[in-house]
Amino acid sequence: MIIGVPKEIKNNExxxxxxxxxxxxxxxxxxxxxxxxxxxLGSGITDAxxxxxxxxxxPTIEDVYEIAEMIVKVxxxxxxxxxxxKxxxxxxxYFHFASSQELTHAMLESGAICLAYETVEKTDRSLPLLVPMSEVAGRMAVQEGAKYLEKPMGGRGILLGGVAGVKPANVLVLGGGIVGTQSAKMAAGLGANVTIVDISLPRLRYLEDIMPANVDTVISNEYNIRQLVQTTDLIIGGVLIPGAKAPSLITRDMLSLMRPGTVMVDVAIDQGGCFETSHATTHENPTFVxxxxxxxxxxxMPGAVPYTSTLALTNATLPYAIQLAxxxxxxxxRENEELKKGLNVVQGKTVYKGVADAWELPLTPVDDVLGKVIVA
Structure with missing residues (x-):
């Protein structure tokens, strides 16, 4: 097979x-x-x-797309x-179709086969190609949140870990998955008081066992979130529904309950965001008030630390890419159910339910596009 690797052209990627x-x-x-x-070059790798x-x-992106049978991107x-x-x-x-109707329709019209990293799924429901970037984004969320809590950046002017005689910041983590777990570990390590909310009691029990003493777990519901945001300094949104739009857990009216200068980091923005007031930003202009x-x-987010991110991502994607080739x-x-679940749009048809539901498109069963196996 002919493999093409174009240069990423998204802002600061x-x-x-x-x-x-x-x-x-x-x-x-x-x-x-x-x-x-x-x-x-952005990841420190030369053409040589x-x-x-x-x-x-x-020399050009046009040349790569023209020759390749499989395009491998970030x-x-x-x-x-x-x-x-073609x-x-x-x-x-990564496609994240549920967050972009324009992209979805463009890929449907292209007639291409779109296999999304974020919906490749193992039998235990883990997402092996999302995990490494979720780990990076979860850790970065605390790093960035701490920075924007500084007064010159628009924040409350609070040091995440506090100092002797001064209480540390309160951090609220929405979601106890990979992003939430990594965020909580980082924030706790810096000395903050951390609360993780999740709808799964088994997950909260697990987190209660593995997290340090400065991490609390609370069941996720609107009442609890409304109570918690009133005393929180940094809120990290790490909620994910695979392949579908993220739920809005922080509504616009909740902002009035928060203290001015509170910082919210929406790691779920690729899937539409889990704050009602979110809209996608770039590393060039990362925040708004x-x-x-x-x-x-x-x-x-992981594009800001490309050396780490590229190695972490390609460690996970390469075995699947080799199978495809x-x-x-x-x-x-047909032979790998994990890859099968990665199919989102195939030759003008939507084959992933989360994408079809997001944009009210007809859903074609994935087995219809894969066809029957012919036994000789």
């Missing part, structure tokens, strides 16, 4: 979807890899390193890429 080690693995399996010039591993460097295509995508071309990347409350809603997407998805 410095990750790259394949490392030289990944190129070498594809070459070992007999595939050709074409990488756009300077695609890896790709060439040494066996890749061919192409972030969803943006408008300038839509026209480059019918029956396989795209393996609504009713005195600072909102940080950067849609590609070795077997072709249909056979790979």
């Amino acid at each position: 410095n990750r790259v979807a394949l490392t030289p080690a990944g190129v070498a693995e594809f070459k070992k399996s007999g595939h050709d890899v074409y990488v756009q010039a300077t695609a890896g 390193e790709y060439v040494h591993a066996g890749a061919t460097i192409l 972030k969803e295509p943006i408008a300038s890429e839509y026209a480059l995508i 019918p029956n071309q396989l795209l393996f990347t 609504v009713e005195g409350i600072v909102h940080y809603c950067v849609a590609n 070795n077997k072709g997407w249909k056979k790979a998805c």
